Amino acid sequence: MPHILIVEDEPAIAETLVYACQEAGLQTTHHQLGSDAISAIETGLFDMVILDVGLPDITGFDVCKQIRMSSDIPVLFLTARSHEIDRIVGLEIGADDYVTKPFSPREVVARIKAILRRMEPSHPQPQLTFKLDADGTRIQYRDNWLQLTRYEFGLLKTLMQHPTRIYSRAQLMDLVWSDAEDTLERTVDAHIKTLRAKLKAIDMNCEAVVTHRGMGYSLLK
Numbered sequence: 001m002p003h004i005l006i007v008e009d010e011p012a013i014a015e016t017l018v019y020a021c022q023e024a025g026l027q028t029t030h031h032q033l034g035s036d037a038i039s040a041i042e043t044g045l046f047d048m049v050i051l052d053v054g055l056p057d058i059t060g061f062d063v064c065k066q067i068r069m070s071s072d073i074p075v076l077f078l079t080a081r082s083h084e085i086d087r088i089v090g091l092e093i094g095a096d097d098y099v100t101k102p103f104s105p106r107e108v109v110a111r112i113k114a115i116l117r118r119m120e121p122s123h124p125q126p127q128l129t130f131k132l133d134a135d136g137t138r139i140q141y142r143d144n145w146l147q148l149t150r151y152e153f154g155l156l157k158t159l160m161q162h163p164t165r166i167y168s169r170a171q172l173m174d175l176v177w178s179d180a181e182d183t184l185e186r187t188v189d190a191h192i193k194t195l196r197a198k199l200k201a202i203d204m205n206c207e208a209v210v211t212h213r214g215m216g217y218s219l220l221k
Helices: 011-023 034-041 060-068 084-092 105-119 150-161 169-176 186-200
Strands: 003-007 027-031 048-052 075-079 097-100 130-132 139-141 209-212 216-219
Touching (some): 003 011, 011 105, 060 075, 060 084, 084 169, 097 105, 130 150, 139 150, 150 186, 169 216, 186 209
C-alpha cells in the first residue's frame, strides 16, 4: 500500500485529503509544518508527498528544495495561488504536478495514482539518444541535428529535462509559451504533431513523444 505524506495546515482540507486517499487504498500520514515534513521524509517511509505551498513555518517551495537535495520522491503541490509564475516555479524546483485550490479530491487522487504509476518499474525501452549541444541551442536525435522552430525546440527541451514525466497541456503552455499572450492549449497539440513528424523523418518506427489520454505528453526515455 503506497504511503502518502500530506503536508497541509488547514484541518478541513487535510481531513478531506486523508479520507479521499484512504478510500482509494492509500496509507496516509499528516503533518501541518514544513519542518516536520522534511524530518519525516528523511525516514524513507513515504512514496509521495502532497505539499501545500502556504505553510505557517516555511513555504512549500522551500520544503521542496530541501527534499530535492537528498530525495527524488514525487511531490504534488497544493496551491491557492493561480498566478502563472507560482506554477512555473513549482515545476522548475522539482515538483511533479500541482493542483490549484479549490480542488476535487477525486482529481487529486487520480493525479496521485498517475504519478505513482510512472514511478513503477517498466520494461526497458529503446534508447532514444537525444542530446543538447554545449550552447544549449540545438538538439540532436540519433546523430542527426534537428531543424526546429523556436517553440518546437522549447517543447522538446522541456520534455527532455524529465523523461517519462507527463506534462499537461497547461504545464507546457506555462513553461514554453509563457511569453505568448492569447495562445490556446491546442497550440501544444499542433506543435507536438509537427515535432513528431520531424522525429519520424529520422526513425519511422519509434514513437518518441507519448500521448497520455486526458493527461498530456511525455518523452519516451
